[in-house]
Amino acid sequence: xxxxxxxxxxxxxxxxxxxxxxxxxxxxxxxxxxxFWTGAMVMFAFLYEVITGLILLLYYxxxxxxxxxxxxxxxxxxGSFILTTHLYGAYAMVVLVYIHLLRNLYEGAYKHPRESQxxxxxxxxxxxxxxxxxxxxxxxxxxxxxxxDVGRGIAGGIPVIGNWILGIFFGNGTQLSLFSRxxxxxxxxxxxxxxxxAAHFFMAEYNTIxxxxxESGYKVPAIDHDDGSYKPxxxxxxxxxIQLMLLTFxxxxxxxxxxxxxxxxxxxxxxxxxxxPTSPLAASVPAYPPWFLLxxxxxxxxxxxxxxxxxxxxxxxxxxxLVYLLILPYVDKSSSLRMRDRxxxxxxxILGTIYLASLSLWGALTPGVAIAxxxxxxxxxxxxxxIITLTWVIADAMKKEKIHVRNAPWAFATMAIMAVSAFGSGxxxxxxxxxxxxxxxxxxxxxxxxxxxxxxxxxxxxRGVFTQHAEAYKPMSxxxxxxxxxxxxxxxxxxxxxxxxxxxxxxxxxxxYGIGLGVLLLIGGAVLRMYRATIYHE
Amino acid sequence: MSEKNxxxxxxxxxxxxxxxxxxxxxxxxxxxxxxxxxxENVSPPITAAFxxxxxxxxxxxSGKPISTNDLIVNNSTIVLFDYPLQNEPNFLLxxxxxxxxxxxxxxxxxxxxxxxxxxxxPGGVGPxxxxxxxxxxxxxxxxxxxxxxxYPPSSSSYPGKVHCNCHGSTYDPYKGFAVVxxxxxxxxxxxxxxxxxxxxxxxxxxxxxxxxxGHSSDLSGGNPLASSSYTEISTLTPTS
Numbered sequence: 001x002x003x004x005x006x007x008x009x010x011x012x013x014x015x016x017x018x019x020x021x022x023x024x025x026x027x028x029x030x031x032x033x034x035x036f037w038t039g040a041m042v043m044f045a046f047l048y049e050v051i052t053g054l055i056l057l058l059y060y061x062x063x064x065x066x067x068x069x070x071x072x073x074x075x076x077x078x079g080s081f082i083l084t085t086h087l088y089g090a091y092a093m094v095v096l097v098y099i100h101l102l103r104n105l106y107e108g109a110y111k112h113p114r115e116s117q118x119x120x121x122x123x124x125x126x127x128x129x130x131x132x133x134x135x136x137x138x139x140x141x142x143x144x145x146x147x148x149d150v151g152r153g154i155a156g157g158i159p160v161i162g163n164w165i166l167g168i169f170f171g172n173g174t175q176l177s178l179f180s181r182x183x184x185x186x187x188x189x190x191x192x193x194x195x196x197x198a199a200h201f202f203m204a205e206y207n208t209i210x211x212x213x214x215e216s217g218y219k220v221p222a223i224d225h226d227d228g229s230y231k232p233x234x235x236x237x238x239x240x241x242i243q244l245m246l247l248t249f250x251x252x253x254x255x256x257x258x259x260x261x262x263x264x265x266x267x268x269x270x271x272x273x274x275x276x277p278t279s280p281l282a283a284s285v286p287a288y289p290p291w292f293l294l295x296x297x298x299x300x301x302x303x304x305x306x307x308x309x310x311x312x313x314x315x316x317x318x319x320x321x322l323v324y325l326l327i328l329p330y331v332d333k334s335s336s337l338r339m340r341d342r343x344x345x346x347x348x349x350i351l352g353t354i355y356l357a358s359l360s361l362w363g364a365l366t367p368g369v370a371i372a373x374x375x376x377x378x379x380x381x382x383x384x385x386x387i388i389t390l391t392w393v394i395a396d397a398m399k400k401e402k403i404h405v406r407n408a409p410w411a412f413a414t415m416a417i418m419a420v421s422a423f424g425s426g427x428x429x430x431x432x433x434x435x436x437x438x439x440x441x442x443x444x445x446x447x448x449x450x451x452x453x454x455x456x457x458x459x460x461x462x463r464g465v466f467t468q469h470a471e472a473y474k475p476m477s478x479x480x481x482x483x484x485x486x487x488x489x490x491x492x493x494x495x496x497x498x499x500x501x502x503x504x505x506x507x508x509x510x511x512x513y514g515i516g517l518g519v520l521l522l523i524g525g526a527v528l529r530m531y532r533a534t535i536y537h538e
Numbered sequence: 539m540s541e542k543n544x545x546x547x548x549x550x551x552x553x554x555x556x557x558x559x560x561x562x563x564x565x566x567x568x569x570x571x572x573x574x575x576x577x578e579n580v581s582p583p584i585t586a587a588f589x590x591x592x593x594x595x596x597x598x599x600s601g602k603p604i605s606t607n608d609l610i611v612n613n614s615t616i617v618l619f620d621y622p623l624q625n626e627p628n629f630l631l632x633x634x635x636x637x638x639x640x641x642x643x644x645x646x647x648x649x650x651x652x653x654x655x656x657x658x659x660p661g662g663v664g665p666x667x668x669x670x671x672x673x674x675x676x677x678x679x680x681x682x683x684x685x686x687x688x689y690p691p692s693s694s695s696y697p698g699k700v701h702c703n704c705h706g707s708t709y710d711p712y713k714g715f716a717v718v719x720x721x722x723x724x725x726x727x728x729x730x731x732x733x734x735x736x737x738x739x740x741x742x743x744x745x746x747x748x749x750x751x752g753h754s755s756d757l758s759g760g761n762p763l764a765s766s767s768y769t770e771i772s773t774l775t776p777t778s
Contacts, residue, residue, distance in 0.1 A: 055576065055579060055580060058580060058582075059582070075583055075585075077575075077578040077579055077583070078576075078579040079579060081579075082575075082579055239561075246565070478553070482553060482557065486560060488560075489560040489561075492563065492564045492568070493563065495567070495571075496567040496570060496571050500570075500571065500574060504575075504578065513575060516571065517571045517572055520567055520568040521568045523564050523567075523568075524561075524564040524565040524567070527561050527564040528561055528564075528565075530557070531557045531558070531560070531561050534553065534557055535550070535554050535557060
């Protein structure tokens with residue numbers, strides 16, 4: 001057999017262009033097809049961020065960061081709408097990036113031929129968190145000042161070049177230099193995200209969207225082959241993409257608008273900036289980083305980490321998982337896509353989720369409280385040993401066909417939720433014993449309930465209880481869809497009228513506009529869904 | 539094309555078109571709703587620095603109120619003061635004839651060529667009724683001193699006129715800064731001065747005529763002055 005010349009992907013893309021966008025099989029658009037488009041949803045959140053970010057750029061003054069943010073919120077029409085949804089669009093993007101990552105981790109999508117695609121994806125995770133950090137810090141409120149201080153500590157702790165890096169990212173120490181730099185880095189990182197995303201997207205198109213694993217017999221390479229029956233991209237996929245975009249936008253718009261109307265939203269999830277760092281009220285705000293960096297923040301509280309510099313603690317706790325993710329496709333080269341054939345990867349994925357979520361929760365509950373070494377050891381080793389052993393035993397039993405887990409991905413995901421809530425209830429039980437309070441008791445009961453429910457769900461999934469429902473799913477009749485669609489569109493026109501006459505002179509009224517607009521976007525998505533069900537039979 | 543219609547019975551064409559209409563209408567509603575917010579947001583709110591014109595005493599740079607003797611008849615140096623905002627300079631002129639004797643400036647009716655409307659110029663103040671003031675921002679395209687300035691009656695070019703060297707607009711300070719030659723279509727806004735003969739002091743109290751160039755109103759579009767009781771004069775040497 002003559003040895004094939006190994007071409008690199010760039011060479012292949014250039015010399016053998018593939019049809020873009022590719023046609024996809026029907027099951028990627030029907031029920032459950034959303035799981036094949038988690039990357040597209042990240043892209044829509046990114047698009048929303050770029051649009052609102054450019055509007056914010058018209059107003060932001062680095063020389064006057066906090067005052068210009070407050071002025072934009074309170075005295076610019078629809079300012080609170082743009083600012084709060086920009087924040088929550090970023091949150092949505094971070095959450096979607098994690099979902100996208102975890103799904104591809106569990107599915108084995110990082111394996112051949114998608115190694116370099118995975119690599120760009122991991123770099124995109126870093127740039128997304130970085131852009132989020134700088135964006136969050138630009139408001140100039142007390143939380144941003146706290147986050148910036150931690151960032152400065154980490155950057156300044158880099159050996160030899162620490163001060164140089166500190167200057168590059170955070171300026172020469174003056175407030176103007178700091179906020180000008182943060183604005184610039186926010187935009188630079190977003191530009192890098194855009195470029196990397198383009199590369200990521202072209203690789204995804206070249207490698208095809210990873211089909212259902214059974215299509216390739218649970219073996220690499222999982223490549224989608226158009227057998228000629230695939231429907232054209234236009235209009236079928238275009239309509240589906242618009243539907244997903246409207247749903248993503250709608251959720252991004254609705255959540256902060258509702259939160260803006262609720263009293264007593266904790267600072268971690270408040271859609272508004274907190275008080276200025278020089279205000280007398282600043283001391284009452286816990287020193288939180290953005291929630292998606294809470295885990296970094298907590299690990300700096302570990303007893304042994306405090307003898308290291310913040311930089312080395314970050315290298316250990318954030319750097320090691322990243323290195324693991326970066327080298328994963330080059331280490332895990334087995335050809336099987338089955339979870340039971342790769343218990344190490346799966347158990348690490350579960351553990352990573354548990355550590356990430358629990359550390360974040362820990363950071364939120366006890367910000368800045370030092371943690372003794374034995375507790376840290378317990379925190380890492382107990383779930384570590386338990387999950388790795390458990391996954392191994394289950395995988396082994398599955399291989400020997402002793403037990404049959406029908407919906408393994410869901411079972412594993414629910415296991416992660418169970419572990420995090422178990423950790424949370426453990427923490428709360430401790431807290432309740434030390435300083436009894438009604439709040440802790442209620443929270444404890446709630447987390448215990450979540451733990452119990454998810455345990456029950458894991459068992460139910462393993463026994464195939466939920467699979468029956470999918471087969472029982474029956475679409476409505478076409479007439480019913482037509483009537484529902486008419487009703488939805490009629491209410492859309494009514495809501496449009498309502499939000500067109502709202503005078504945006506207060507944050508309250510602007511939030512009502514935001515809710516109305518979010519509902520409008522969701523209605524648009526729902527009508528498209530019904531259109532596809534009725535006309536395309538999807 | 540045939541693939542698109544596959545599986546759709548002809549009777550469903552109406553349903554398809556109706557549903558298309560529903561989809562387009564629902565998305566358009568979302569688009570219009572979002573557009574309203576964006577369009578209203580990107581236009582910055584304009585806040586007036588004052589609700590009414592402040593009355594300010596004219597100060598010299600040495601920090602004292604100016605008197606008639608501080609003003610030179612037909613001064614070839616440009617004398618300016620900011621009013622009512624920091625970025626709104628005004629000429630301060632003591633007008634005379636070609637022998638540098640004070641000329642009394644009578645209030646007069648000034649026509650705005652662009653609109654055909656008229657306004658009443660305030661006329662000169664001071665012991666000889668010869669001190670006048672106007673916005674120093676050219677009404678054509680906003681050039682400022684020293685490019686626009688007063689040419690004394692003894693000057694060889696544009697004698698006794700305010701001329702802008704950007705595009706050649708000329709105004710007559712003796713007749714309420716009326717338009718003499720284009721391209722401007724608006725006279726300079728006249729700055730209203732008052733004279734306290736007992737103390738020999740000058741104050742500025744308002745503007746009449748067109749709105750200052752580049753501002754949506756005379757009182758907005760800039761930062762207020764450092765003091766709420768006086769405005770300082772400054773001088774510039776003409777370039778030509």
